[in-house]
Amino acid sequence: MLTTVDKAKSLLGISADDETDNGQLTLYLASATSAIETYCRRSFRLQEYKDSKHDGTKGKYLLLEGYPIVQVSKMQIDGVDISDYETVAEKGILFRRDGWKALERQITVTYTAGYVLPSDATPEKPQTLPESLELACVLFCQTLMRTPGVTSERVGDLAVSYSNDGEGLPAAVKSLVNPYKRWG
Template identity: 45%
Template sequence: MLTTVERLRGIMPEMSELDDLLMLQIAAASAAIENYCKRSFRKQSYSERISGHVTSKYINLRNYPVHTIVEIPSVWDYEILDEGRLYRPHGWPTGDHNISISYIGGYVLPKDATEENPRTLPEALELACLLYSQVLLRSPGVKSERVGDISVGYTDDSSSLPPAVISLISPYVGRWI
C-alpha cells in the first residue's frame, strides 16, 4: 500500500474509529494507481522476459528504480541507468521474449520503512494515494441523487482516476506503453 492508515487518519480525524475501512480504501487506491501506472512500486524481486533487438542499446524494466540485477543469462556487459534502463553498448541479443531478467527493484513503501532501510517512495505517489482514498471515502461512486421518489445514480466511469491524482502519478507511468 502506498500510504499508511496513520497518515490517512491524520488528515481525516472524523474517520479515526474506522481503521478497517481506511485500510480498505488505501488498498483500493493503491491498486488503482498501480494499475494505471502498469507497474508495482514495492521494493522486491521481479522477473521479466523481454524481446531483444541488436539495434537497440536500451531495455526498460517495469519496476524501477533497479537496485541490483540478480541474473541475465548469457549477458554481462550492461550498465544500470536511472529510471530502470539497462544499457548495452553493442545492443541486445535479437529475439522474441529471449531475454530473461531477474532483479530487485521498486521503492521502500511507508509501511515497510525502517531506520536502516528508510522510505524511498516519492511523496507525489503517497499524496496521490491519500487524495484518492479521501475521494473514495467521501463519494463512493454516487453521481446524482434525488429525494422525491428516491433515485440514486452511480458513476459509469469507475475506472478513471481524478485529474489531480493523474497529475501526481503521471511521471511514474511506464514508458514501455
C-alpha cells in the same frame, strides 16, 4: 499500500485515537493503491523480478518491468552470464553498447526494483517512495470516502469540485502520479 493508515488519518484530519473506521480506511487505501498502480502500469513495492525476453530488441535499450532498479543480481543471454551493460536505474532500462541483438533468443534478468513503502520502512531501511505518490493515494482515498456521485462540496465560503474524466482517477491524483506512469 502506498501509505499507512496512521499517515492517512493525519492527512485527512482524523484523530489517531479514533479507530472506528480503520477497517474501512484500510480498504479504501488498498483500493486507491491498486487503482494508481493499474493506471501507472507498474507496482511500486520493492521486490525481486525475473524477466525473460524471448527476443532481443534490435536496439541498445532493454526495458524492464520494474523500476527504479536497485540491483541487478543476474543477467544472462541464452544461459550465459553477461556484464557488458549499464543500468538506467530510475527508468528501468538496461543499456548495452553492442545492443540487444535480434538473434539473442533468451535474455533473462533477475533484479530488485521498486521503492520501500511506508508500511515496510524501518530505521535501517527508510521509506524511498516519493511523497507525491503517497499523497496521491490519500487524495484518492478521500474521494472514495465521499458519497458516490457527489461531484462538489461547499463548506462556508469554500467550494471544491471533483471531476473524473472517465479513467477512474481524479485529475489531482493523475497529475501527481503521471511522472511515475509506465508509458512504453
